Amino acid sequence: MKARTRILGVGSPFGDDRLGWIAVDLIRDSAWYRSRAAGSLSAQAFDRPGPALLAAMDGAAHAVLIDAMQSGAAPGTVRKVELDRLEISADRFASGHSLGLADTLILGKALGLLPPRITLMTVERGCEQSQDGLTAAVHAALLPLLKCVRACVNDEESVLDRPLFSGRPLP
Amino acid sequence: MTEARHLSIRVPLLARVEGEGALDVAIRDGAIAELKLRIYEPPRLFEQLLQGRSFAEVPDIVARICGICPVAYQMTAVQALENAFGVQVSGWAQDMRRAMYCGEWIQSHALHIHLLAAPDFLGVDSVIALSSKQPEAVRRGLHLQALGNELIELFGGRSVHPVGVCVGGFHRAPHPRDVAALVEKLHAALPQALELAHWTAGFPIPDDGQDFTCVALRQPDRYAMDAGRIGASDGLEIDASEYQAHFSEHQVSHSTALHSQYRSGAYLCGPLARLNLNGECLPQPVREVLEHTGIGLPCRNMFQSIVARSIEIYFALLEAIRILESYVPSDTPAVAVTPRAGTGAAATEAPRGLLWHRYETDDRGRILHARIVPPTSQNQARIEQDLKASLEAFGLQRPENELRRRGEAVIRNYDPCISCATHFLRLTLDRR
Numbered sequence: 001m002k003a004r005t006r007i008l009g010v011g012s013p014f015g016d017d018r019l020g021w022i023a024v025d026l027i028r029d030s031a032w033y034r035s036r037a038a039g040s041l042s043a044q045a046f047d048r049p050g051p052a053l054l055a056a057m058d059g060a061a062h063a064v065l066i067d068a069m070q071s072g073a074a075p076g077t078v079r080k081v082e083l084d085r086l087e088i089s090a091d092r093f094a095s096g097h098s099l100g101l102a103d104t105l106i107l108g109k110a111l112g113l114l115p116p117r118i119t120l121m122t123v124e125r126g127c128e129q130s131q132d133g134l135t136a137a138v139h140a141a142l143l144p145l146l147k148c149v150r151a152c153v154n155d156e157e158s159v160l161d162r163p164l165f166s167g168r169p170l171p
Numbered sequence: 172m173t174e175a176r177h178l179s180i181r182v183p184l185l186a187r188v189e190g191e192g193a194l195d196v197a198i199r200d201g202a203i204a205e206l207k208l209r210i211y212e213p214p215r216l217f218e219q220l221l222q223g224r225s226f227a228e229v230p231d232i233v234a235r236i237c238g239i240c241p242v243a244y245q246m247t248a249v250q251a252l253e254n255a256f257g258v259q260v261s262g263w264a265q266d267m268r269r270a271m272y273c274g275e276w277i278q279s280h281a282l283h284i285h286l287l288a289a290p291d292f293l294g295v296d297s298v299i300a301l302s303s304k305q306p307e308a309v310r311r312g313l314h315l316q317a318l319g320n321e322l323i324e325l326f327g328g329r330s331v332h333p334v335g336v337c338v339g340g341f342h343r344a345p346h347p348r349d350v351a352a353l354v355e356k357l358h359a360a361l362p363q364a365l366e367l368a369h370w371t372a373g374f375p376i377p378d379d380g381q382d383f384t385c386v387a388l389r390q391p392d393r394y395a396m397d398a399g400r401i402g403a404s405d406g407l408e409i410d411a412s413e414y415q416a417h418f419s420e421h422q423v424s425h426s427t428a429l430h431s432q433y434r435s436g437a438y439l440c441g442p443l444a445r446l447n448l449n450g451e452c453l454p455q456p457v458r459e460v461l462e463h464t465g466i467g468l469p470c471r472n473m474f475q476s477i478v479a480r481s482i483e484i485y486f487a488l489l490e491a492i493r494i495l496e497s498y499v500p501s502d503t504p505a506v507a508v509t510p511r512a513g514t515g516a517a518a519t520e521a522p523r524g525l526l527w528h529r530y531e532t533d534d535r536g537r538i539l540h541a542r543i544v545p546p547t548s549q550n551q552a553r554i555e556q557d558l559k560a561s562l563e564a565f566g567l568q569r570p571e572n573e574l575r576r577r578g579e580a581v582i583r584n585y586d587p588c589i590s591c592a593t594h595f596l597r598l599t600l601d602r603r
Contacts, residue, residue, distance in 0.1 A: 055320075110299055110302035110306065113313075
């Protein structure tokens with residue numbers, strides 16, 4: 001049975017882009033996740049967005065997407081971004097290899113394939129990219145991120161449409 | 172009197188193609204003086220990366236060459252290595268490899284048709300704009316793509332960079348329950364594939380017949396996909412081990428992808444070449460659909476490639492059903508492999524066309540030398556040839572934006588995967 005609420009972490013093996021994967025691993029290892037009723041919640045890592053992500057959200061009541069972000073905010077800043085705040089122009093669409101998360105969500109919206117509720121949780125990536133793991137600022141944002149995800153899934157009202165945790169630049 | 176026109180068209184980044192490339196066209200006195208399909212993605216050096224690695228690592232490494240067609244790279248690599256070691260895989264493994272390959276054709280073709288190529292024929296800029304005009308068609312395409320991915324996952328554990336294939340066969344046999352559930356979905360998708368073929372056949376296809384040589388794998392009793400001898404429309408028929416005696420690769424300064432030639436000339440590989448050479452091998456239900464689309468074979472119009480892809484999706488669904496309906500798991504999904512010093516070559520039909528691998532190994536099965544010739548390299552010279560003929564036939568006096576759009580559409584007919592070939596489009600038009 002497919003879960004009504006699905007946490008989907010998007011990322012790659014490289015540096016801060018790994019955030020979505022690490023967050024999903026931590027969630028799946030948590031007592032909170034294990035305590036949820038069987039079939040009510042799932043957490044899955046994705047190596048790229050695209051049509052497969054739309055398929056992964058198919059039939060869900062609520063999808064929580066976790067991804068690293070680059071917006072110019074302080075590294076480690078945790079945000080909840082609403083779908084209708086994402087801007088994209090059609091000519092940005094390039095190829096099947098480079099269908100980004102925003103492109104995928106706009107495509108899904110145009111096709112009516114999105115769940116009734118989507119929450120996009122992002123963490124601002126660091127300035128310096130490491131091939132080996134998360135930068136210190138993004139690593140420090142993991143705990144606040146997970147608290148926000150948990151609150152979001154639990155429908156707590158603490159999830160606001162504003163920066164949720166202000167990351168600080170690396171010293 | 173018509174004024175002599177000099178124009179330079181530059182498309183600095185080709186959109187809706189897999190990877191990064193550019194097109195430069197110089198028009199002098201109303202004729203194309205120079206045309207370059209520039210592939211500037213840096214070389215990825217996979218062949219060098221394979222040297223010194225164990226044969227067992229090769230399927231997982233070559234899968235990383237492409238996120239769209241990893242199965243093609245795996246299937247070609249394992250067969251080349253099996254040839255090097257004198258390994259004969261079981262009939263079960265051969266059948267299951269063909270079924271898995273069907274999944275890749277379905278997902279890759281569905282992705283190309285709906286996300287990349289269809290907007291060219293329907294007067295929209297992207298699949299997002301197409302989704303507003305024809306949402307049902309795009310949903311159908313995404314469904315077919317997802318189904319192809321499921322077929323890959325059945326055997327490979329995951330659809331991107333699958334891990335189930337090994338030299339000798341497969342790491343495991345899928346559970347009959349999972350196979351039966353997927354066969355049911357494949358049956359349910361047949362009407363959608365038929366609708367897709369009729370949808371693409373109804374597109375306003377430009378009339379642009381050209382003369383070209385087709386190259387594809389051939390098998391006497393079936394539509395070649397995962398195995399066969401390399402054939403050409405001039406009568407050539409060779410074993411994969413003879414490829415280098417008939418095909419050559421050379422470097423051009425404007426591309427990080429090598430250009431392939433056959434008998435010193437350009438040639439076509441891919442869905443339209445396959446239909447032209449092997450159309451008579453298609454099962455009767457597919458031939459009936461082909462006939463209904465109105466494509467006469469051999470077809471000389473590259474714009475019909477989108478219809479050819481939809482035909483191949485229908486074929487791949489039927490073929491996967493044929494293989495999997497009588498599925499019985501194997502206790503020995505892989506035969507034992509004893510490595511030895513040797514050389515082996517193999518070719519398969521990637522969604523985009525012929526893919527050729529050759530490996531030399533030492534007595535422990537470590538890779539001493541690897542050569543990989545992807546379909547986009549083989550189609551590059553043909554794409555440049557086609558662009559010149561198509562743009563001249565289209566009319567070089569047309570506005571620059573129209574020439575740019577036509578040039579991009581011509582290139583997309585080949586579904587080039589630049590990321591695979593580097594070793595793709597920005598249009599630069601120089602018209603004076």
